Amino acid sequence: xxxVSQTPSNKVTEKGKYVELxxxxxxxxxxxxxxxxxxxxxxxxxxxxxxxxxADDSGLPNxxxxxxxxxxxxxxxxxxxxxxxxxxVYLCASSPAxxxxxxxxxxxxxxxxxxx
Amino acid sequence: xxxxxxxSPSLSVQEGRISILNCDYTNSMFDYFLWYKKYxxxxxxxxxxxxxxxxxxxxxxxxxxxxxxxxxxSLHxxxxxxxxxxVYFCAASDSGGSNYKLTFGKGTLLTxxx
Numbered sequence: 001x002x003x004v005s006q007t008p009s010n011k012v013t014e015k016g017k018y019v020e021l022x023x024x025x026x027x028x029x030x031x032x033x034x035x036x037x038x039x040x041x042x043x044x045x046x047x048x049x050x051x052x053x054x055a056d057d058s059g060l061p062n063x064x065x066x067x068x069x070x071x072x073x074x075x076x077x078x079x080x081x082x083x084x085x086x087x088x089v090y091l092c093a094s095s096p097a098x099x100x101x102x103x104x105x106x107x108x109x110x111x112x113x114x115x116x
Numbered sequence: 117x118x119x120x121x122x123x124s125p126s127l128s129v130q131e132g133r134i135s136i137l138n139c140d141y142t143n144s145m146f147d148y149f150l151w152y153k154k155y156x157x158x159x160x161x162x163x164x165x166x167x168x169x170x171x172x173x174x175x176x177x178x179x180x181x182x183x184x185x186x187x188x189x190s191l192h193x194x195x196x197x198x199x200x201x202x203v204y205f206c207a208a209s210d211s212g213g214s215n216y217k218l219t220f221g222k223g224t225l226l227t228x229x230x
Contacts, residue, residue, distance in 0.1 A: 004159070031216060033216070035218075040222065041222055042120070042122075042205050042207075042220030042221050042222050042223055043160065043205070043218070043220045044220070045217050045218060045219070048216055048217065055216075056216075056217065059217075091159055091160070093159070095216075104162045105162065105218070106162070107152075107159030107160045107161070108159050109157065109158050109159045110159055
């Protein structure tokens with residue numbers, strides 16, 4: 001497809017379990033972003049990749065959260081020992097480059113995570 | 117601490133009339149602003165943006181106004197159409213090499229009634 005693809009679209013997991021969320025960005029986009037949107041809130045920045053490296057991971061809430069992008073394309077967001085407060089929509093986005101001016105960030109449909 | 121505030125959770129407008137969505141920000145370092153539109157079960161879609169060197173940007177039915185001194189921006193939709201019904205997010209970014217990171221407001225649900 002032409003857009004940002006995220007899988008799974010929905011995930012229900014038990015508290016304490018490990019979860020992986022996958023993002024396939026638009027082909028050729030070097031910049032990739034993860035955001036988290038909790039109920040009633042706007043999206044919150046988690047991490048930004050430029051190529052394979054995490055250029056800014058300042059938004060990750062704690063060390064249970066980790067993300068990789070080993071080949072500069074697909075990215076995986078990993079959450080260990082999930083807690084009920086992790087329940088949210090996890091949005092992935094990509095853009096042709098890291099700078100916003102003159103660029104547009106394209107979002108995927110999100111992965112809805114529910115921790116029970 | 118909300119750096120980008122959308123104080124109206126919802127707005128209802130009649131088809132054909134103007135919709136005005138408001139956004140306030142507190143961080144004076146923000147110099148690039150965007151509006152995103154989001155339908156249920158979809159990701160946010162970019163609508164329009166404005167740089168702080170401008171006070172107005174227009175794209176078809178959508179116009180964004182920026183008042184830097186008041187740290188306020190607004191999105192005008194004229195004429196409003198039922199298909200415009202969605203949640204609208206205001207987002208901001210600062211420069212200095214870090215302008216990839218967006219700070220979003222909580223959103224305003226716009227309902228355009230036929």
